[in-house]
Amino acid sequence: MYAIVRTGGRQQKVAVGDVIEVDRMSTSKVGDSVELSVVLVVDGEAVTSDPWVLAGAKVQAEVVDHHKGVKIDIQKYKNKTGYKKRIGHRQLHTALKITGIDAPAK
Incomplete structure (x- = not known):
């Protein structure tokens, strides 16, 4: 059994026991239980x-970790003008472990 869940503007395929990375959930702490909205369930x-x-289906997940993603280097350059700019970015992530998928009532 697996489900497609929506979180942070993206959709991900999850099954029980999977660990997924989503955008930082600042309101939850490590060990907290969260509930994800379900788009599709395949049983x-x-x-x-x-x-x-x-509307009756729920995907339960547990917060495992908060961490930063890989660094992305951004370089801008314009020829013959002396314009150079170099910046970096590291996205904040939350790791979630899927603990249960409640099947929808049929």
């Missing part, structure tokens, strides 16, 4: 995507 041969049925 064997049955695929459920009806929003009215999925």
